[in-house]
Amino acid sequence: MKRLLLACVLCSLGAGVASAATITNGSFEAEDISPDSWRILGAGSPGLPGWIIGGDGVDVKHSAYYPASDGNQSIDLVASSGSGDIRQVVNGLSVGSTYRISFDYAANPAVRRGVVIRFAASIGNFRDAITVGTNTLTRGVVNWTPASFDFTAGNTSERLRFASRASGSASGAMIDNVSISLVPVPAAGILLLAGLGGLAAMRRRKS
Ligand SMILES: [Ca+2]
Numbered sequence: 001m002k003r004l005l006l007a008c009v010l011c012s013l014g015a016g017v018a019s020a021a022t023i024t025n026g027s028f029e030a031e032d033i034s035p036d037s038w039r040i041l042g043a044g045s046p047g048l049p050g051w052i053i054g055g056d057g058v059d060v061k062h063s064a065y066y067p068a069s070d071g072n073q074s075i076d077l078v079a080s081s082g083s084g085d086i087r088q089v090v091n092g093l094s095v096g097s098t099y100r101i102s103f104d105y106a107a108n109p110a111v112r113r114g115v116v117i118r119f120a121a122s123i124g125n126f127r128d129a130i131t132v133g134t135n136t137l138t139r140g141v142v143n144w145t146p147a148s149f150d151f152t153a154g155n156t157s158e159r160l161r162f163a164s165r166a167s168g169s170a171s172g173a174m175i176d177n178v179s180i181s182l183v184p185v186p187a188a189g190i191l192l193l194a195g196l197g198g199l200a201a202m203r204r205r206k207s
């Protein structure tokens, strides 16, 4: 009986793993902008499949101009001026499960020295503000930094958003290589759940 209970706990955890959530066009490669070096996309533009563009727009950069961290294209969250943002609804989440959003970010190398670039990443009720350093910039070189944050799904669908905070120029934070993964339940947690399941079964048998 205990062995069966443990198997049930493990298979229910396994079912959580199977509900795979994905980011659509997380590397911004879906629409090839070459031979352009970059392409400006205004709010509501359909030029970034999977994402909704808001604010003052964003632009897509090609590796021929600025090297992407993954593939050939990345995003500058500031198009020509003001703050742009991109967002999409992530489906297939398992309520109560913890997920990790991973991505790479950098300062657009064209930004003037001394200008502080900021952007925010959010999903569900999670929000993180990130300040991008500017003092090591070399024109033409993109210093990509990997980043990630964890959130617990409160719904089966949550909105993921990356939003610029105005940099005061046409150059803002760049992002690329956005992905989502399920954070595994630690082995100790599985054993605790299995133990609780066994206790509950024993109580039921006694009552
Ligand atoms: Ca890319």
Ligand SMILES: [Ca+2]
Pocket (backbone or CB within 6 Å): 059, 076, 078, 079, 080, 170, 171, 172
């Ligand atoms: Ca720009």
